[in-house]
Amino acid sequence: MVTLEKSGDQFNIGHICTTAQCEAGRGDKVALRWISAALERTDFTFSELDRQSNRFANVLGGLGFQPEEIFFTFLPKATEQFFAFLGALKARVVCGTLFANFGEEALLDRLGDSRARGILTKKHFLKKLLRIRDRLPNLEYIILVDSDEHLGNGVLSYQRLMDEASDFFQVAHTGPETPSVLHYTSGSTGKPKGVLHHHRAVLSQSYTAAHVLDLKDDDLFWCTADQGWVTGTSYGIIGPWSLGVTQIHYAGNYDAAAWFALLEREGITIWYSAPTALRMLMRESDELYGGFDLSRLRHIYSVGEPLNPEVIHWSRRLLNHDIYDTWFQTETGAIMICNRPGVELRPGSMGTPIPGIQPAILGDDGGAIPDGEQGNLCVKVGWPSMFATYLNNESAYESKFRDGWYYTGDTARRDSDGHYWFMGRSDDVINTAGHLISPFEVESALLEIPEIAESGVIGAPDELLYEKVVAFISLHQGVEYTTALELKIRLHISNKVSSIATPQEIRVLERIPKNKSGKIMRRVLKATYLGADIGDISTLEEQ
Numbered sequence: 205m206v207t208l209e210k211s212g213d214q215f216n217i218g219h220i221c222t223t224a225q226c227e228a229g230r231g232d233k234v235a236l237r238w239i240s241a242a243l244e245r246t247d248f249t250f251s252e253l254d255r256q257s258n259r260f261a262n263v264l265g266g267l268g269f270q271p272e273e274i275f276f277t278f279l280p281k282a283t284e285q286f287f288a289f290l291g292a293l294k295a296r297v298v299c300g301t302l303f304a305n306f307g308e309e310a311l312l313d314r315l316g317d318s319r320a321r322g323i324l325t326k327k328h329f330l331k332k333l334l335r336i337r338d339r340l341p342n343l344e345y346i347i348l349v350d351s352d353e354h355l356g357n358g359v360l361s362y363q364r365l366m367d368e369a370s371d372f373f374q375v376a377h378t379g380p381e382t383p384s385v386l387h388y389t390s391g392s393t394g395k396p397k398g399v400l401h402h403h404r405a406v407l408s409q410s411y412t413a414a415h416v417l418d419l420k421d422d423d424l425f426w427c428t429a430d431q432g433w434v435t436g437t438s439y440g441i442i443g444p445w446s447l448g449v450t451q452i453h454y455a456g457n458y459d460a461a462a463w464f465a466l467l468e469r470e471g472i473t474i475w476y477s478a479p480t481a482l483r484m485l486m487r488e489s490d491e492l493y494g495g496f497d498l499s500r501l502r503h504i505y506s507v508g509e510p511l512n513p514e515v516i517h518w519s520r521r522l523l524n525h526d527i528y529d530t531w532f533q534t535e536t537g538a539i540m541i542c543n544r545p546g547v548e549l550r551p552g553s554m555g556t557p558i559p560g561i562q563p564a565i566l567g568d569d570g571g572a573i574p575d576g577e578q579g580n581l582c583v584k585v586g587w588p589s590m591f592a593t594y595l596n597n598e599s600a601y602e603s604k605f606r607d608g609w610y611y612t613g614d615t616a617r618r619d620s621d622g623h624y625w626f627m628g629r630s631d632d633v634i635n636t637a638g639h640l641i642s643p644f645e646v647e648s649a650l651l652e653i654p655e656i657a658e659s660g661v662i663g664a665p666d667e668l669l670y671e672k673v674v675a676f677i678s679l680h681q682g683v684e685y686t687t688a689l690e691l692k693i694r695l696h697i698s699n700k701v702s703s704i705a706t707p708q709e710i711r712v713l714e715r716i717p718k719n720k721s722g723k724i725m726r727r728v729l730k731a732t733y734l735g736a737d738i739g740d741i742s743t744l745e746e747q
């Protein structure tokens with residue numbers, strides 16, 4: 205049995221995940237088993253995690269950070285990211301995480317909107333940050349995990365700062381509504397929105413880690429998600445450590461043989477991954493899996509995109525396990541609807557709500573939709589990990605709520621036995637391999653390319669990625685579409701937005717369909733792409 209190590213009104217996530225674990229007698233227990241890309245192992249105990257995060261809390265204090273100011277990590281998988289994240293939370297500094305693939309525009313939007321004062325990164329990303337730094341007047345400190353020396357102008361060495369910092373830190377009392385974690389999420393219009401959470405979210409994260417992921421004291425848990433996304437913080441950091449459970453983190457990229465070698469060698473017991481990765485594994489030959497002994501593995505979970513039944517059938521056949529699909533969002537902070545051990549699993553359904561969570565399928569007018577029919581997936585307001593706000597965007601936050609219901613932006617249906625079935629998004633946000641991509645962000649970046657006159661971006665079905673990014677462009681008069689231009693477009697999107705936002709397909713049109721007020725008709729683009737009926741286009745501008 206594992207329980208949340210929390211006493212009284214101390215909600216501080218950094219404290220709960222480290223100091224409280226040591227106080228509960230887990231000081232010598234391995235908290236983090238770090239596996240390098242070359243599959244070498246380094247263990248960090250809870251007391252090591254406590255000391256390292258204390259040091260980082262002191263580093264931020266020494267630099268003058270005040271509670272509620274914002275600090276970001278911008279790193280590929282790295283041990284320092286865990287220490288910094290927990291250290292920032294201990295100091296009651298809000299910690300945001302940025303996906304290491306983000307390009308300049310993506311960084312500028314997020315760091316600029318949040319007025320972040322500091323960022324932890326590595327030398328490789330320094331050039332990118334320096335190119336935008338003059339437009340980020342609040343960004344005082346860039347801390348480098350791989351520089352032995354301070355480089356001047358606020359560019360500092362992590363190691364030096366940590367060497368000089370004390371490993372003792374007294375965490376101040378942190379109430380449940382103290383701001384904690386910040387993740388930017390993409391919408392279909394406008395800039396990305398900063399989803400701000402409270403320390404109270406740990407209640408939902410630990411509850412679901414114990415009762416959905418079924419974590420026990422002697423489990424070895426592996427969450428493959430990157431810390432740049434909510435799964436990587438809610439379940440790759442907070443949930444398991446709040447219960448004192450050992451986590452594996454692997455620095456390497458996807459590699460079927462390495463992943464299975466890890467599952468076997470380390471004796472991983474609970475594995476949380478995502479449909480695209482599972483579909484990639486499914487594409488490997490059956491023989492690959494034959495040689496591995498996965499007898500220690502108890503459960504497999506998935507999140508982020510629809511999990512097609514074929515993957516579950518494959519897993520049952522080859523791995524002798526079900527895969528439990530779980531549904532949540534950056535905004536919900538923790539799993540809301542899921543399949544889990546002990547509850548009937550219907551392949552293709554994302555399962556049933558966890559105790560205390562009340563979803564509903566509502567129409568656009570707020571009325572209840574009958575079972576079996578598609579509508580807006582909503583959640584009754586009031587769960588502990590509900591986001592606090594969209595930073596600097598109260599109106600967007602308010603627009604998500606009506607009559608005590610949170611509108612998730614997803615459409616779904618509920619069957620007569622209460623199982624929920626994901627249908628799609630009610631907006632134009634693209635979900636590619638579990639990453640939400642804003643068509644608006646990609647369209648804007650495309651317009652920066654001098655040859656492009658207009659752009660419209662959609663998500664189209666993809667067997668592996670669930671959706672792929674498809675860009676429609678029109679070119680200025682006299683411009684010819686060449687392979688060189690195509691390459692230029694791909695590079696530009698990768699550098700400015702991120703490599704995952706880079707269009708898989710680019711199509712050139714005479715004009716991009718827009719309505720009378722100039723809004724891009726992505727619905728028309730999608731229908732064109734799919735060869736489907738375009739539907740009512742009476743609002744289309746005169747061509």
Ligand code: PRX
Nearest residue numbers: 507508509510530531532533534614626640
């Ligand atoms: O559309 C849903 C999809 O991912 C969205 C949330 O994305 P994000 O905020 O980036 O958080 C991702 C990790 C939780 C949802 O609105 N999504 C998430 N889980 C599922 C899903 N779609 C189908 N099935 C799921 N299990």
